[in-house]
Amino acid sequence: MTIETTGAHGAGGVLLSLTDIGKTYVEPVLGGVRLQLRPGQVLALTGENGAGKSTLSKIICGLEQASTGAMLLDGQAYLPASRGDAEKLGIRMVMQELNLLPTLSVAENLYLNQLPQRFGWIDRARLERDARAQMAKVGLDDIDPWTLVGQLGIGHQQMIEIARNLIGDCRLLVLDEPTAMLTHREVELLFAQIERLKAAGVAIIYISHRLEELKRVADRIAVLRDGELVCDDSIAHYSSADLVRLMVGRAADADIDLSGRNIGAPLLRLDGLGRKGAVQPATLEVKAGQIVGIAGLIGSGRTELLRLIFGADRADQGQLFIGDGTAPARIDSPSDAVAAGIAMITEDRKGQGLLLQQSIAANTSLARLDGVSSRGWLDDAAETALGQRYIEQLGIRSRHPGQTVAELSGGNQQKVVIARWLYRDCAVMLFDEPTRGIDIGAKFDIYNLLAELARQGKGLLIVSSDLRELMLICDRIAVMSAGRIVDTFERGAWSQDSLLAAAFSGYLQTHGGTSGADNAVAA
Ligand SMILES: Nc1ncnc2c1ncn2[C@@H]1O[C@H](COP(=O)(O)OP(=O)(O)OP(=O)(O)O)[C@@H](O)[C@H]1O
Ligand SMILES: [Mg+2]
Structure with a gap:
């Protein structure tokens, strides 16, 4: 990669300057x-x-x-008129929502706009070589560059998407x-x-709801509230508690009421x-009113276990029982699971089937149309009222229940996914990373909602990478490592x-057993 660091805009100069930037839809x-x-x-x-971070980016x-406003x-x-315009000037962006072409290979996605040519033909050998080099930079050495992107897990x-933006001239990376x-x-x-880019003089805008990451990578902090910049300062001036207050305009709750x-x-x-190669035989119980967590590193088989329960993948070992039934339940598909009273809220918004061009109300009622039909x-009117109810309950930032979901911010789209399944009213609810992309204040709204569901007698099984989250809301936490439940802790008996x-124990053994992998190539 070539990076300009010399000349008038050296270390002391200003690369990008924004004045009175505004946006009205x-x-x-x-x-x-x-x-x-x-x-x-x-x-x-x-x-x-919904504060405006993605819009500004x-x-x-x-x-x-x-x-309104101007940029220098x-x-x-x-005045870039398109993403291509900005990229020509070295201004690049890794988007919040994935933006790759699933039917093309990894190599083709990486070099979409600049496929290497030889006598007018695509130079496949060079493409493969270049792709491998880029992939190595981000640790994707073990993936074949000709794999179709659609076959990869969302983490990969x-x-x-990140590797693609590290190709070519880069002066500002968002x-x-x-x-x-x-x-x-x-x-x-x-x-x-990021360290390497920084040392080479690339400016970076880093958007995240994760405090510890912000403190680790950033020199400065800028906070948007309702579309206005309320802080632009050196990050060293702020404690974690200060940052939370800045982010959500109040101190975050410390506790939730599980009584x-x-x-x-x-x-x-x-x-x-269990399922061979993905999940070792798992034994687990969820009771009415109980909140059970599944901890573990990503790739430890947590998502795979939920998918087995939900019938998204077929189990080839063991049995599953629903309610007080003594005969094993047959769940061969997600629709079997839903019919048996099991809901699954996945981590993948797009895969979840959110209808982006439809309204909040329509997306919510979809799970149970008979509830809003006569x-x-x-x-x-009933559908609109339903949408309104969840907009209030989950604090979905929107103009009205008829607003299309595509117009919502990433975190608010996630809330619509949750609303749909809350309305579905299943006895057992499986949550995979329920607060991914959700701001710190809204996380507590969701925790309180989970507590309320448990009060109503539902059984909750929650996968999360955030241990503090699990320790806050769970009665019991099962830990998965390398595809297996390695331990189970009761509330009060665990520590971080x-x-x-x-979580690490399964990887410390010397044999190289197969592990489940949340991010592995899909079956
Ligand atoms: N195409 C659009 N039409 C109308 N409103 C929009 C459109 N795109 C975004 N908005 C609105 O602009 C506001 C800011 O959205 P934005 O996506 O920038 O938020 P964000 O800070 O990135 O939030 P998140 O943390 O959830 O990703 C939101 O209220 C959103 O509904
Ligand atoms: Mg956003």
Whole structure:
């Protein structure tokens, strides 16, 4: 990669300067943003879901045009009309939502705009060589460059999106929630790349809801609230508590109320349920009113276990029992699972079947149309009222229940996914990373909702990479490592250290057994 670091815009100069940037769709969502970025600087950009972070990034990277204000790059007017325009000037963006072409190979996705040619033919040998070199930078050495992107897990897809943006000239890189779907190892690889870019004088805007990451990578912090910049300062001036207050405008709650629950009869029992190469036989029970967590590193088989329970993958060992049934249940597909009263809220919004062009209300009622219909006709008023109810309950930032989901911010789309399944009203609810991409304040709204579901007698099984989250809300935590449940802890008997030790334990043995992999090539 070639990077310009010399000349008038050396370490002391200003690379990018924004003046009074504003954006209005139907209503204003961004206003009066002034910001300056210097080469080699890492700016953490944060704020609540819907505060305007992605919109500002898209304006800088040419994907959206500002309604007001001006931008200067190296002191020259900068008005990118498209992403391509911005990329020509070395301004690049890793988007929050994946943006790859699933039917093309990894190599083709990496070099989509610049496929190497030889006598007018695509030079496949060179393409493969170049792709391998780029993939090695982000630790994807073990993936064949000709694999179709659609066959990869979302974590790997995210890494490819990152690798693609490390190709060619780069002077400013915007990373919009790059780590939401990454494993610990991949996060480290990303941070190493950020250090390298920084040393080469590349400016970086880093968007994340994860405090510890912001403090680790950034020099400066900028906070958006309701589309306005309320802070632009050196990050060293702020404690974690200060940062939370800045991000959500108040101190975050420290606790949730789990009282008032009756732990009842078992709703779901696994007896040695497993699938060769993915999940070792797992035994587990979830009772009415109980919240059970599954901890483990990404890739430890947690998602695979949920998929077995939900019938998304076929179990080839063991049995599953529902309610107090003594005969094993047959669940061969997700629709069997739903019919048996099991819901699954996955981590993948797009895969979840969110209908982006439909309204919040329509997306919510989809799970249970009979709830908003009478004599077979859809009752618009009932559907709207339903949408409104969840907008209030989950704090979905939107104009009205009829607003299309495509117009919502990433975190608010995630809330719509959750609303749909809450409305579905299943006895057992499986959650995979329920608060991914959700801001710190809204996380507590979701925790309180989970507590309320448990009070209503539902059984919850929650996969999360955030140990503090699990320790806050669970009665019991099962830890998976290398495809196996290695330990189970009751509330009061766990510590962060004991959970972590268990999570790593399966990888410390010398034999190279197969592990389940959340990010592995899909079956
Ligand atoms: N195409 C659009 N039409 C109308 N409103 C939009 C459109 N795109 C975004 N918005 C609105 O702009 C506001 C800011 O959204 P943005 O995606 O920038 O938020 P964000 O800070 O990135 O949030 P998150 O943390 O959830 O990703 C939101 O209220 C959103 O609904
Ligand atoms: Mg966003």
